[in-house]
Amino acid sequence: MTKILLFGSQGQVGTELTYTLSLLGELIPVNRQVLDLTNYQQIRDIIQQIKPNIIVNATAYTAVDKAESEIELAYQINAIAPKIMAEENNKIGSKLIHISTDYVFDGKSNLPYLETDLTNPLGVYGKSKLEGEENIRKNTDNYIILRTSWVYGHYGKGNFVKTMIRLGKEREQIKVVIDQIGCPTYAQDIAIFINKIISQFGDENNIKKLYHFTNLGVCSWYDFAVNIFNQAQKLGYNLKVKEVLPILTSEYPTAAKRPAYSVLNTRKISQDLDCFPSHWQDSLNQYFMKLN
Ligand SMILES: NC(=O)c1ccc[n+]([C@@H]2O[C@H](COP(=O)([O-])OP(=O)(O)OC[C@H]3O[C@@H](n4cnc5c(N)ncnc54)[C@H](OP(=O)(O)O)[C@@H]3O)[C@@H](O)[C@H]2O)c1
Numbered sequence: 001m002t003k004i005l006l007f008g009s010q011g012q013v014g015t016e017l018t019y020t021l022s023l024l025g026e027l028i029p030v031n032r033q034v035l036d037l038t039n040y041q042q043i044r045d046i047i048q049q050i051k052p053n054i055i056v057n058a059t060a061y062t063a064v065d066k067a068e069s070e071i072e073l074a075y076q077i078n079a080i081a082p083k084i085m086a087e088e089n090n091k092i093g094s095k096l097i098h099i100s101t102d103y104v105f106d107g108k109s110n111l112p113y114l115e116t117d118l119t120n121p122l123g124v125y126g127k128s129k130l131e132g133e134e135n136i137r138k139n140t141d142n143y144i145i146l147r148t149s150w151v152y153g154h155y156g157k158g159n160f161v162k163t164m165i166r167l168g169k170e171r172e173q174i175k176v177v178i179d180q181i182g183c184p185t186y187a188q189d190i191a192i193f194i195n196k197i198i199s200q201f202g203d204e205n206n207i208k209k210l211y212h213f214t215n216l217g218v219c220s221w222y223d224f225a226v227n228i229f230n231q232a233q234k235l236g237y238n239l240k241v242k243e244v245l246p247i248l249t250s251e252y253p254t255a256a257k258r259p260a261y262s263v264l265n266t267r268k269i270s271q272d273l274d275c276f277p278s279h280w281q282d283s284l285n286q287y288f289m290k291l292n
Helices: 012-021 040-050 071-092 124-139 160-170 187-201 221-234 267-273 280-291
Strands: 003-007 026-030 054-057 095-101 143-148 173-177 208-212 243-247
Touching: 003 012, 003 040, 012 026, 012 187, 040 071, 054 071, 071 095, 071 124, 095 124, 095 187, 124 143, 143 187, 160 173, 160 221, 173 221, 187 267, 187 280, 208 267, 221 243, 221 280
Parallel strands: 003 026, 003 054, 054 095, 095 143, 143 208, 173 243
Antiparallel strands: none
């Protein structure tokens, strides 16, 4: 029976994975209470003790702005912990599935980014995630890295959808950035595609793959917010918001610089798995349906 070790089992994507991965074999979910990722020896010990066939890393230091001041911690979680996982993965002959981000790009393109495009992260979060990817490539010869973007879901500590709903209940006017373009991705869809990846490649050795996976379509944070309020209103949410105003990034200064354009091209994963992701608006609809 396939043994799957899941790191980050209480995050947005990690919680969804606890449901999907358990369909594929014996799942050993690990959260922060069981293991703090800054304890590298503990990461090694748990992998050696369990000797899984597959390791899925759904952990990350995801606080993009805070990472600018907690640089060391961001690198410990996003760069060094994946390196340790990769080293142990190689020792026991398992396969490491790791999640990365669209923020490895600088956003200067105006075409969806391919897996082969040059990376150039703008902030500590993106830089530390890119170093995590590189550490995996250098330290194991059996891995799949999945870059995704603008993740929201039902679990974990918070996300853009939950923030908008909260603000929509509190304020009549909400300002949202219109000049950052990307694609929202439903955490449940990421988990479903990770299952498909495991079904396709789980038994193969020496797999070295990088995939871009997001929902389909393109939007700004402003478009995303408007869609969230429309869906919420249709479902009878008691919202105060009357006006959503588009603003520029320059009018909303943040500690971390973000790419102006970070749409990922998902053609490669669709071709290899013979399956397309849903459009982001359909997935957002599904998210609200599940809430109701
Ligand atoms: N969120 C996004 O918009 C986004 C966009 C692109 C890519 N991604 C990538 O997608 C993946 C999943 O992200 P997500 O949105 O599911 O993130 P998330 O909800 O923040 O989950 C990350 C998980 O990592 C755990 N973690 C962080 N530091 C830890 C530590 N020191 N020890 C043990 N566990 C620790 C967290 O534990 P606690 O719950 O205890 O803090 C949490 O369960 C990540 O690789 C992320 O970089 C996310």
